[in-house]
Amino acid sequence: MLVSLNWLKQYVDIEGIAPEELAEKITRSGIEVDAVIDRSQGMTNIVVGYIVSKEKHPDADKLNICQVEVGEGDVRQIICGAPNVAAGQKVIVALPGARLPGGIKIKKAKMRGQESNGMICSLQELGVEGRVVPKAYADGIYVLPEDAVPGSDALELVGLRDIVLELGLTPNRSDALSMLGVAYEVAAILSKEVKLPEIQYETISEKAGDYINVRVEAKENPLYAAKVVKNVKIAESPLWLQHYLMAAGVRPHNNVVDITNYILMEYGQPLHAFDYDSLNSKEIVVRLAHEGEKIVTLDEQERTLNAHNLVITNGVEPVAVAGVMGGANSEVTNKTTTVVIEAAYFEGLSVRRTSKELGLRSDSSARFEKGVDPNRVLLAGERAAQMLADIAGGEVLDGTVLVDDLDKTPARVVVSPDYINSRLGMKISLEEMLSILNRLQFDVEAANGLLIIDVPTRRQDIKIEEDIIEEIARLYGYDEIPMTLPEGNEQVGGLTPYQAKRRIVRNVLEGAGLYQAITYSLTSDELAQKFALKTEDTTKLLMPMSEERSTLRQSLIPHLVEAASYNVARKADSVALYEIGSVFLGQTEEQLPYEEEHIAFVLTGKWVDHTWQGEKLNVDFFVAKGIIESLFEKLGLTDRLSFSRTTMDGLHPGQTAAIYLDGEKIGLIGGLHPTERKQYDLKETYVAELNLKAILAATVEDLVYAPVPRFPAMTRDIALELDRSKPAGEIVEIIRQAGTKLLKEVKVFDVYEGEKMEAGKKSVAFSLTYFDPERTLTDDEVVNAHNKVLKALTEAGAELR
Template sequence: MYVSTKWLNDYVNIEGIKPEELAEKITRSGIEVDSIIDRSQGMTNVVVGYVKECVKHPEADKLNICQVDVGEETTQIICGAANIAAGQKVIVARVGAVLPGDFKIKKAKLRGEESNGMICSLQELAIEGKLVPKAYAEGIYVLPETAIPGENALPLLGLDDQVLEFDLTPNRSDALSMLGVAYEVGAILSQGIALPKIAYKESTEKAQDLLKLRIDAMKDNPMYVAKVVKNVKIGESPLWLQNRLMAAGVRPHNNVVDITNYVLMEYGQPLHAFDYDRLGTGEIIVRLAEEGEKITTLDDVERTLNAHQLVITNGKEPVAIAGVMGGLNSEVHEGTTTVVIESAYFAPASIRRTSKEVGLRSDASTRFEKGVDPERVIAAAERAAQLISEIAGGEVLAGSVMIDELDKTPERIIVSPDYINNRLGMKISLEEMLSILERLQISTEAVNGQLVIDAPTRRQDLRIKEDIIEEIARMYGYDEIPMTLPVSESIPGGLSPYQAKRRIVRGFLEGAGLVQALTYSLTSKEQAQAFALETAPVTELLMPMSEDRSILRQSLIPHLLEAATYNVARRTDSVALYETGSVFLGEEEDGLPLEVEHVAAVITGKWVDHAWQAETKTVDFFVLKGIVEGMMDSLGLAGGLSFEQTTIEGMHPGRTANIVHNGERIGLIGQIHPTEQKKRDLKNTYAMEMNLKKVLSIETDVLLYVPVPRFPSISRDIALVVASETSAGTLENVIRSAGGKLLKNVKLFDLYEGDNVEDGKKSLAFSLTYADPERTLTDEEVVKAHEKVLNALTTEAGALLRG
């Protein structure tokens, strides 16, 4: 909602209050002001000019040489607009003027002719093209005859204005009108508001003699008011009216249409104007559409209607989709002389459903679907009739054609001051509460210690006690609510052990150089179970937004791969992402999806890229394996961690492993299959996923710190020849099992296949470290322990000591 401060000042006195100060007060009272728009855009030296003479440029067919009276003098300006002509009043940026974008106007020569300034279009004054009247969408803007050459053009065009942009929450539809905003600002400033004074001369002829009305769908349209205005002269709206519409973000069309839009913005009550002669029957019937019935709306699109949609008809065919858009067959046009003004109350649910189904969302439908003020339906019609009489020379026929079965009884809310104070944790006096409600012009009476409130119909959001509490709190001042701490026997707050461990995981992964990603929980049928650690019946949405977002995921990897592809496609060659989030595995006993938290990571590209040191390292399996090991170590779970080769669909058959802890599978790690990489336009890419809930639920021993050894350790290196399929992990487990308490560390440092090693065999070299924290070991003790290891390797793993 755009709120012109000049327009607002018509209803509530805001003279002397800076727009920034007003915006701050409004924001603090509960309606957020997103921005303050200075319509002048810093422009200077922009004046009214009178084109005394206009001739073609001798050297350019599309240029004109104009002699323009700018008040103090007549100056020559070259203009290329097709609609420039002698006798026009125009907008002139004189030499030295500054236009939006810090564009400075200087003297110039165009094809040998001097130009002292610029004749401007509205677009050049920073008015959006979609708001410029169609007649001036191309070319310069022509001012009314009453404009005086030399006067400042900005006030004339309403550009000496500040516009507040409101970001309204759905419940505050009352502020979708200037009067609604005036009530709000009046309450904030403790002022009353001045409502428009409606007075006009009626014709002796009665509206009921020309127009008949029938409503066949009373549930969806309980109130309908029609005014008839004869002898209307269609033309341009006066400049003040065009300026106010453009400030509100509405494009001017002609005087009658502009008046209906003006009243819409002023009262928040949508109106529609029909050409009486085009109706043809002198009759309006409101009914539900027939299934498959068609209408061509004002945007020149033929639309097919459903049987539950409300339409306005002339008794024969639809002339408007009620509350959404009028029909082309009854549009007000240049030849219109008699106008029917429609003002009605349509059921919000009906309008919202129709608007959605026909694919039309207008200013009118936005207000109808939120609920308009029943008490303004008649007032808005009368206001429009008054303005058409004044601006378009219309003759308003006596009375209105009306059917009214709408219940306008205000919502009664009874609440005690104690209830309000208890909920707010404050001590606001009864007198202060009554004062606040009076400022808001909410009818209130104190009866037996209770506030008896009749909520005004303009405030459709006031329905329950809590709504009144909110009104009092925001007008009293949210800043006045005292700050208190919860009182409890135990210390409030803090992380649970699970949450603390999850933070450790995230902190480690980010410290390792991975970036956290947040991806959709919904995926497609094809991707729902891809790379899943475990599968279960999938959970499908009944009404998905699309097929790509129709099923709850059972793995985090597919969406992380999508994110990697997205980044690589935008020339981010090195990607390292991780995510902690839920996967959904079947149902729980209550029928809801079973959520299990997982952690996953995807890396591709370079892991090390130090150009200065000429050092580059691409990611590989062992980089990601090292990250997993480091993460588990940070949780105190490094002991018992192992990796077992496996095959998983979508993963490289020779570079994939299960992540195992104390014999239980907790995750997977490996390279994405080359075919899958190619399909996703990725180079070598590695992924891992772990059941984070299972990992963080593992109990860990109390952390014990071990002092730095005082006694020296002894190392022994062994090279073993084993079958090619024997894994280093298997050998390491045998070594650790046989080494006893003296064996402190085992490290694989070499792998060899080739000359001097027979086919089907490989050589693995390990470094073994022996130590005792209490004493220095003897050679005999080390030899004895080492021989146990060698014997175990021979008997249990079939390993031969390489000579």
């Protein structure tokens, strides 16, 4: 909401208070002021000019040489390229030395050999947004009224000597979507009175009921009023009206439309003006649309209506979509002479539904959706009649054609002052509470230890005791609420063991160069179970936002792959991401999804890129496997970790392994299948997912430190010929089981599958370390232990090379 202080002064006395101070007070009372905008933007030396003459520039087709009087007979030559410049106009002139928005300084200049002593300005050049400039002046200079005085301050004349407050309103404060609503708020803050517009006008003897009849067939419209104004003269609005609208972010059109927009901003009550002759009827019927019925709205778009959309009709066809936008078939034009003013109350839910279905949002629909003041509807119609008579020269017909079934009873809230103080933790006196409620202009009575409050209908957000407590607290001052410490037993804060381990997991992955990602828990039904470690019944939303966000995920990998693809498409050729999050498996006894915390990562591109050293290493399966091994080592679970070859749809069959902890499957690691990589436009990519809950729940024995050994270890290397399909991990397990207590470590250090091997065979080399911490081993002891290993390998079918 944009609030012009010049406009606000009409309703509440804010003289003597600086705009910044006022903004601070409003913010502290609960409505945040996002910006304080000086519309003059530091501009200087901007005056009214009178174009005495205009002639074409001899050396430029699009330039004109203008002789402009800028006050007291001072005539200056100014070159202007605006298409609408003409002799006899009053215009805005920036004299040499003037400063315009953006730091532009006007100087004397020569343009194609002709001297120019200033600039004739458009409103855009004065910092006014193009979207609110009247269409007649959108592509040229702004023409001032004939009574403008040359040499006078042009900024004052066009309303730019003004400060605008930009309010960041929360959805509950729809009352502040109007100048009067803001005036009530400011008056309460400053302990001032609100000056409401005085509505007085004369009517002619003709009756409005003789021109129009109103019939309401839909319960969604409990109040509809119509006033008729004859002999309206369509023209530009007065300058003050145009510039109040522009300050509020509304583009002026003509006096009739501008009056309805002015009252929309003043009262917060949307109005609509129909061209009476274009209605082609003496009847207005408010009904639900017929299924598939069409209307062309004021934005010249044809809209197809549904059976639950509320429309205003002439008895035959729609002439407006109720609360959203009028129809082009009844639009006020330059030929309009008789106007029907609609003032109505439409239910917010109905308006919102229609607005959403048609994809059509307007200032009117925004206010109806949040709720308008039922007691201002008829006042707004009367105000429109007054302004049409004053500004457009209209003659107001006697009476209002009205259908009114609207309950305008104010909400009553009864609350105890003690309850207010107990909830706030304060000691506000009864007198202070009454003062605050009176400043808000709430009808309040204190009786039997209670406050009986009738809330004005303009405050649709106040329904219960807590709403009154909030009003008292914010106007008393949030800063006045005392600071207190929580009461209870003293406890030392700290992380749970699970939280501490989860932090270790993050540190390990981030230390390995991975970045944390957070992706959606919702995915498509197609991807919900893809790459899942285990699958259960999926949980689907009853009303999903889209098909892509309809089902709770059972794996973290699909969204991480999408994130990697997104980054690669934006020239990040190396991506390493991890996520810790929940997957949702089946249902609990409470009929809620069972959540299980998992961790997953995705790697693609280069793992090492030391260009200056000529060292580059692409991500591969063993990089991903090494990250997992590092993680388990940090958690003290290395000896309980194992891998086993497996397959899964979407993963490469030769580069996929299941991960086991104490023999129980808790994870998956693998490379994306080439067809999967092609779908996401990725190069070689590796993923892994683990059941983090199972890993962190595993018990770990206390760490016991051993002294640094004084005795040397002995190593033996062996190379075995194996079937290519034989996993090296199985051989390592055989060696460990066959080795005596002297065997401390087994490592794979080479794999060969070259031309010197038989077809279907490979050579795998292992290094075995023997060691006794208490003494130096003899060759015989090592040989005996090593021979047991070799015998076990031979029995398993491995051949020693």
